[in-house]
Amino acid sequence: TVYYLMYAILLAVLVVSFLINRSRFGLALRSIGECEEAAEHVGINTTWAKVLAFAISAFFMGASGVVMASRWTYVDPTIAFNLQLTFMPVLMAVFGGMGQLYGPVIGAAVFTYLEDFLITRFPYFYMLIFGCVMVVTILYLPEGLVGLIQKWLKRERGREHEDAGD
16 A cells, blocks of 8 residues: 555656646746746746745655655654655755656666665675765766766767768
8 A cells, every 4th residue: 555655646746747847837946946046037936936846845745754654653763864764865866867857766766776786785885885876976977867868869869960971
């Protein structure tokens, strides 16, 4: 039941994200992300937009928390405020790439596999290796895996056009 409820929440998040991305509200959020002062100057109420975006994300995080709380019978501060659980979603999004809707999904899938691989192979050093992977990703892949894939596809398309022109 927990799996299906979390899957339903994931689908709802993806649908809402897709709809927001295609709306005027999404355009407002993107313009705030580019330059908040410029967004204010063109008439966007940046405070309202940021509060609404926070409320929408908090709704889905709360829904996920409700589902997971039904699974756990006991919660203590070390579980509730575990830094690994706090930072993992952000790291997954950065690793996958935040520019596209599918970037965090790809990042979560690859990151989860990488975490399981490192925990089983290097149980004492996996957090160090994890940190190094994240530093390298932030320094050399600022757009994440999605940006790397898009650059690779663009390069391949350029080669196809060069080969067709010869």
